[in-house]
Amino acid sequence: MQILFDIILSLFLIIAGYAYVCCYYNDVKLLKIDVAVLKPTKNKILYLAFAGISIGILIALFQIIYHLSMLQQTKLLILVLFIFPAAAVDLRFQKIPNQILIAALVIRVLIYIAEFIVSVPAAFITLKDNVMGAAVIGVFFLLLLLIFRNSIGMGDIKLFAIMGLYQGLWGAVNSVFFSLMVSFVLSIALLITKKKSRKDTISFGPSVLIGTIIAIGLAGM
Secondary structure: OHHHHHHHHHHHHHHHHHHHHHHHHOOOOHHHOOHHHHOOOHHHHHHHHHHHHHHHHHHHHHHHHHOOOHHHHHHHHHHHHHHHHHHHHHHHHOOOOHHHHHHHHHHHHHHHHHHHHHOHHHHHHHHHHHHHHHHHHHHHHHHHHHHOOOOOOHHHHHHHHHHHHHHHHHHHHHHHHHHHHHHHHHHHHHHHOOOOOOOOOOOOHHHHHHHHHHHHHHHOO
8 A cells, every 4th residue: 555655646746846847947837838848858758767766766665674654755755756856957057946845845744744643742753853954954054155155055955954854854964965975976077077167066956866865765764
């Protein structure tokens, strides 16, 4: 039952994220979407393939290794599937849309309601950990932005704060750590291949996506 729910939820969010990215790329409102806008291209097919394979691996890990609760699995899958369109938009436009962040926040609030219905004491513990995670990660990168101008975007900071609400303190710390590692490797690779120079800005969203998938895959949180 759990795996069927995970698959259906993931397919829905992958398609919704794909539609959002297509609309954003073509400056079309989601409610006025045209079939032509959804026409597959090489990059769009790669997006769908990467999303499907990544989520499939995470679902398999949840079933075989981690055995998380239904709510825990659901919120981790939702988090990753919200980062996918955010990363795709950031890769092209170097910005993370507020619409994605707001939608992720609204859904997290709904999950909080479900968690409180299941167990009030456990939900309070989760809420405390999540708020601490969002505060610590958000404040850290906000201070980093104030000290080192243009080192990171506000969209990235807001995304990290939301990740804290979904993953808690240590889950978010793990994701941030691996995101920074992935960003470092990608930056070096782009500099070596001369696809980017030291003066160029490199989108952080794709690194956050890959880093978060790695963190959840390795730790289940």
